[in-house]
Amino acid sequence: MGYKYSRDDILAAAVDASIAEGVGSLTFGRLAKRLGINDRTIVYYFPNKDALILAVTEVHSARLQALLASAFDHPASGHRELAQRAWPILATNEAAPVFRVFFELIGLGLRGESPYDVIVPAAFEAWLDWIMPLVNVPDDRRRAEGEAALALLDGLLLLRQIRGPEAPSARARQLGVSIGPTNPM
Numbered sequence: 001m002g003y004k005y006s007r008d009d010i011l012a013a014a015v016d017a018s019i020a021e022g023v024g025s026l027t028f029g030r031l032a033k034r035l036g037i038n039d040r041t042i043v044y045y046f047p048n049k050d051a052l053i054l055a056v057t058e059v060h061s062a063r064l065q066a067l068l069a070s071a072f073d074h075p076a077s078g079h080r081e082l083a084q085r086a087w088p089i090l091a092t093n094e095a096a097p098v099f100r101v102f103f104e105l106i107g108l109g110l111r112g113e114s115p116y117d118v119i120v121p122a123a124f125e126a127w128l129d130w131i132m133p134l135v136n137v138p139d140d141r142r143r144a145e146g147e148a149a150l151a152l153l154d155g156l157l158l159l160r161q162i163r164g165p166e167a168p169s170a171r172a173r174q175l176g177v178s179i180g181p182t183n184p185m
Contacts, residue, residue, distance in 0.1 A: 005037055007045040014052055015059050019097045023056065023104050024113075050115035057105065057123055060098050065130060067095065075136035079148035080177050082135055086153060087177075091160055091168065099157050124150070152177065 013035050018026055028049065032039035046052040067089050076082035089095070102123075109120030132146040152175060156168040 005035060005041060010035065010042055010045055011055055011059060014056050018056050018060075018101050023053065023101050024108055026053065026056065028052070050119075053115050054119055056101075057119055060101055061123065061126065064090070064095065064098060072134045075134055077136055079135065079145045079152060082131070082145075082149040083152045083156075083172075083177050086149075087156070087168075087172075090153060090157060091165065096161070099161060103158060103161060 010031070014026060014031055017031055017034055021030070026049075028039040028042045028046075031052075032042055035041075042052070046055065068086055071085040071089055072082075076085060090099075105116055105123070106120055108116035109118075111117075127150060128143065128146045131149055132142045135142060135145040135149065137145050156172055159171060160168050
């Protein structure tokens with residue numbers, strides 16, 4: 001009897017495929033071919049593409065949150081400090097492919113494509129829920145500070161993806177954020 005793939009094996013291959021080929025290209029057929037299995041095996045663990053894409057998004061998010069954990073041993077005083085502490089971790093070779101996936105997800109969601117149109121707003125809210133406790137501000141300002149941190153970091157990361165690793169530094173200074181040097185893409 002041949003090797004039986006577990007849910008974790010299939011999900012790991014889907015995550016790798018999302019980085020290598022793009023999340024929009026992820027299908028049961030392509031993933032099955034990549035693994036050398038029948039696509040019905042994938043359906044056993046992921047009943048539809050929506051479930052697979054959601055699981056891939058959650059893995060990428062969890063990996064980034066694990067990377068960021070070291071930067072937040074105590075809450076930041078606001079969105080600028082949060083961005084300063086997160087930037088050296090996010091603007092790395094390790095994180096760059098994940099942000100390409102996230103930016104692709106956002107683009108597909110903004111075009112109204114399913115399941116991205118549902119996954120992207122939910123992922124944003126999940127990130128916001130994760131970030132809000134990391135900012136030490138009054139409760140009535142916590143959401144605004146979390147959104148400002150996401151806007152600042154995502155904008156700088158998008159600029160890094162488009163213009164290269166040096167571009168965000170000058171723009172960050174214009175926004176009143178001091179970010180250190182980062183690894184090239």
